[in-house]
Amino acid sequence: MKKIGLLFMLAIGLYSCGSVPITGRQQLNLVSDSEVLALSLQEYDDYIKTAKKSTDKTATAMVEKVGRNIANAVEAYFKATGSESLISGYQWEFNLIDDPQVNAFCMPGGKIVVYTGILPYTQNETGLAVVLGHEVGHAIAKHANERMSQQMALQYGGAALGAILGGASAGVQNIGAAVYGLGSQVGVMLPFNRKQELEADHLGLILMAIAGYDPNQAVPFWERMSQQGGGNLELLSTHPSDNTRISEIKKEIPEAMEYYNAIYGKSAAPAPSATPPKNSNTNSNWHF
Numbered sequence: 001m002k003k004i005g006l007l008f009m010l011a012i013g014l015y016s017c018g019s020v021p022i023t024g025r026q027q028l029n030l031v032s033d034s035e036v037l038a039l040s041l042q043e044y045d046d047y048i049k050t051a052k053k054s055t056d057k058t059a060t061a062m063v064e065k066v067g068r069n070i071a072n073a074v075e076a077y078f079k080a081t082g083s084e085s086l087i088s089g090y091q092w093e094f095n096l097i098d099d100p101q102v103n104a105f106c107m108p109g110g111k112i113v114v115y116t117g118i119l120p121y122t123q124n125e126t127g128l129a130v131v132l133g134h135e136v137g138h139a140i141a142k143h144a145n146e147r148m149s150q151q152m153a154l155q156y157g158g159a160a161l162g163a164i165l166g167g168a169s170a171g172v173q174n175i176g177a178a179v180y181g182l183g184s185q186v187g188v189m190l191p192f193n194r195k196q197e198l199e200a201d202h203l204g205l206i207l208m209a210i211a212g213y214d215p216n217q218a219v220p221f222w223e224r225m226s227q228q229g230g231g232n233l234e235l236l237s238t239h240p241s242d243n244t245r246i247s248e249i250k251k252e253i254p255e256a257m258e259y260y261n262a263i264y265g266k267s268a269a270p271a272p273s274a275t276p277p278k279n280s281n282t283n284s285n286w287h288f
C-alpha cells in the first residue's frame, strides 16, 4: 500500500502540479478546467434561473461597473504575464440579486453574484471592489479545482489518478457532486479553507489596485464587516478571524500599492475611518 501511495504522490507531482497566479503557491490540480467549468456553469444556470434580480438600476449598474473593472484587471494581468490561456474559458457575468444575506460569490469561470444585503457594508464602489476582488481571487486561484482535487486525493486515491490518466471522468463527476451544490443553499461550492480565504484576500487587494481602487480601503471595509452581527464572521469554522484577516491585509497593502502606484501614480487617498452601516443585518450565511 505504501508503494502505491508513493507512486500516487509521484504521479501527482508529475502530472498535477499547478501554481496560483501572483502568489505562486503550489497547489494540487487533478481536475481539468473544462470539467470544473462545466460543473459550475450547470450550478450557476440552476441558481440564476430562480434568483431574484435586483430592480435597483443604480446599484445593479454599480455591480456591473466594478465587476467589469475587476475582470479587466484580471485580463490585463494575465495578458501582461503571458498566461491568458489560464483564463481562456472564462465568461464574465455580473449580477445583483435581491437577497438580505451579507454575501457575494464568484463561480469558477467568472460568474459573479452580489447580494443586496452586502451593499450597506460596501457603501461605495471601492468597498464593492474589495468584495469582488476577493471573489474573483478565488476564481483565478482555481480554489474550487483545488478543493475538488484534495477531495479526490483523499477519497479515491490511486483509483482517481487512474481515472484521470485514463481519461475517465466518473470520479470527477462524483466529487463534483460532493463539493458543489449538494448541501449548499444556493448552488455555491462548499466553503473554502482558511488558507484559500486569506489568499483570496491577498489576490483581491492586488486586483482592486490594478483596477484603480485604493487597496487601503480593504481595512475599513473589513472593520465594518466585523461589526456586523456582533463581529462574528466565524459562522463556518474555516473562516479566518477578523483580526487575522485584517492584520494579514495590512501586511499585503504595500505590495498592492506597488501595482497601484505603478499604474496610477502616487496619488491614492488615505483610508477614511470605518463607519458602521446603519442598516444592520445579521442574516449572514457567510462565504468569505
Ligand SMILES: [Zn+2]
Binding pocket: 134, 135, 138, 192, 197, 200, 287, 288
Ligand atoms: Zn472567500
